[in-house]
Amino acid sequence: MGSGVFDIILEYINIVFLMFTVVLFSMFSFMGYLSTRNSIHYKNKNSFGDLSKIMASPLAPGITIIAPAYNEGMNIVENIRSLLSLKYVNYEVMVVNDGSKDDTLEKMILAYDLVKIERKIDPDWKSKPIRGIYKSTQASFSKLTVIDKENGGKSDALNTGIQLSENKYVGCIDVDCLLLPDALLHVVKSFYQRSKKRVVAVGGVIRVANSCIIGGGTLEEIRLPKNWLAKFQLLEYTRSFILGRMAWGRIDSLLIISGAFGFFDREIALAVGGYDTNTVGEDMEIVFKMRRYMHERKLPYTVEYIPDPLCWTEVPESLKILVNQRDRWSRGNLETLHKHKDMFFNPKYGRLGMLSYPYWFFYEWMAPLLEFFGFFSILLFYYLGILNWEFFVAITFTVYSFSIMFSFYAILWDVYSYNEYNKTKDILTLMLCAIIEPIVFHPIIVWAAVRGNYKKLFKVKSGWGTITRKGFAKA
Known part of the structure; x- marks a missing residue:
């Protein structure tokens, strides 16, 4: 009986993560479509x-x-x-x-x-x-x-x-x-x-x-x-x-x-x-x-x-400065969401209450926390011998592939729209960054967000922070 309940809980967790991922993919795909339409509209509107x-x-x-x-x-x-x-x-x-x-x-x-x-x-x-x-x-x-x-x-x-x-x-x-x-x-x-x-x-x-x-x-x-x-x-x-x-x-x-x-x-x-x-x-x-x-x-x-x-x-x-910056961003995010919490799924505010605020809540604030605790859940499931390897490999590969494709699209659309980085070497370098970002850079951002939320939720005193500049390269 206990084993059956445990299996149901694991299946429920798998379904939640799958639904979260599907909605995330749908939202980002739709955002790619909307941004493309808006960019084309903007360029046409300003071409004369x-x-x-x-x-x-x-x-x-x-x-x-x-x-x-x-x-x-x-x-x-x-x-x-x-x-x-x-x-x-x-x-x-x-x-x-x-x-x-x-x-x-x-x-x-x-x-x-x-x-x-x-x-x-x-x-x-x-x-x-x-x-x-x-x-x-x-x-x-x-x-x-x-x-x-x-x-x-x-x-x-x-x-x-x-x-x-x-x-x-x-x-x-x-x-x-x-x-x-x-x-x-x-x-x-x-x-x-x-x-x-x-x-x-x-x-x-x-x-x-x-x-x-x-x-x-x-x-x-x-x-x-x-x-x-x-x-x-x-x-x-x-x-x-x-x-x-x-x-x-x-x-x-x-x-x-x-x-x-x-x-x-x-x-x-x-x-x-x-x-x-x-x-x-x-x-x-x-x-x-x-x-x-x-x-x-x-x-x-x-x-x-x-x-x-x-x-x-x-x-x-x-x-160190990057982590402090993103720590501050996450604290500011949580402060603003909490202050305006009455907008959450409130039809009175139209798309802001029914779409923008919920997206910001689930995918800008909650997503880093889910990633962080999800990582330790995977380690725990592996230790207990109950990790569903087929599901884990499939969803990890899917998320990784989608993130690379989305970054590639952003790079290529930027080249098409404004062509600021027009050297082949630069474009290939950015594509390399897109490939390794989920493994190297993204965990740093997740950790900074978790740290910022911890400070805010547990009232750890922390201010705006300082950013040391190197200064622009001079001609």
């Missing part, structure tokens, strides 16, 4: 018409780029130079020095001839105290504003910028990111291309800049990263941004905009209280809040997504 003359007009809407800076002395001057060279007239670059302990502020003052100015500040706006506001004495740097404040974290720095901005739109980026010169043209076009829906946010693809050649604040040569961890992240980013987020954008169900490149309708951002300073997943949380705000008021809105390679950033090349 030249908006550069219109968007370069002084009548174009104002936009403020907010870039928090904490101990960015190594690259701050070069990064600001890049932001000041964008092809747009009516924009402001607002760098928020969030209590840096290095020479970040001093380098900015020296390089751009900054002097402290007087500016009215709302005393009721909650943020860490502002120590000074700086503008340049040179007309060529008139678009630059530097806010020096006490350290309060990235969210607090972004909120300070949103409050002090006077433009209709705000762009929240990482100061170490490199924007291509026509980035703002694409962003503003995305805000204005809808006639029946209000565009509350615009996100875009993040590209990996490691080993690329940067000169004068511009991207001069695109190169495949030399570091293998960076190569794996390049593959991961390609798959996530080109296929995953593109697919969610197709059905207007995108729940996250990368903190490295996110633009918002300032009025709505202020209405929801800006970024949450009590979470480490601020980029995901603000999109949840803005979507809920519009949805609950039954206001027609949308979130746009730009697949063009407009933003390039440096990814971690150290295993």
Whole structure:
């Protein structure tokens, strides 16, 4: 009797894992289809018409780029130079020095001839105290504003910028990111291309800049990263941004905009209280809040997504820094899902409640935990001599093959769409990464996610963390 019950339990476990895998394959296949349709639609829609003359007009809407800076002395001057060279007239670059302990502020003052100015500040706006506001004495740097404040974290720095901005739109980026010169043209076009829906946010693809050649604040040569961890992240980013987020954008169900490149309708951002300073997943949380705000008021809105390679950033090349980063991402994910748990399978929120949130819950949050504990279950079943080898080998080979095929498709579709890496050697290298990623890189990501969830669930004190940059390769 006991043996029969045990067999039933094992069979039940097999069925659960099989169903989970089948649904996962179906979802990813459908995402591949949706992203392809959306990419083709985007390219066809943007293959005609030249908006550069219109968007370069002084009548174009104002936009403020907010870039928090904490101990960015190594690259701050070069990064600001890049932001000041964008092809747009009516924009402001607002760098928020969030209590840096290095020479970040001093380098900015020296390089751009900054002097402290007087500016009215709302005393009721909650943020860490502002120590000074700086503008340049040179007309060529008139678009630059530097806010020096006490350290309060990235969210607090972004909120300070949103409050002090006077433009209709705000762009929240990482100061170490490199924007291509026509980035703002694409962003503003995305805000204005809808006639029946209000565009509350615009996100875009993040590209990996490691080993690329940067000169004068511009991207001069695109190169495949030399570091293998960076190569794996390049593959991961390609798959996530080109296929995953593109697919969610197709059905207007995108729940996250990368903190490295996110633009918002300032009025709505202020209405929801800006970024949450009590979470480490601020980029995901603000999109949840803005979507809920519009949805609950039954206001027609949308979130746009730009697949063009407009933003390039440096990814971690150290295993320790990578694990800390993904640990933080998983904690932010769990915090946001818990805060908005009433959306889970709630038809009131339409596709967001019935599709996007459940997907994020099961396959972004729960999947790493299932993988982790599933591995130890396999070892236990093997030790007890009850492992169903035929089923185990079949499902492992199927999952492994599908993951490689999905990565191959992402690589080839990226080559077809944008051809950033056009050398045969580079493409073959990425394909090699796709083959070994499930064995070498993916377990690291799973472990980081498990560690982050453990910290959050058991209230282990852990903050935003620090990321040490090597800096872009110079020409």
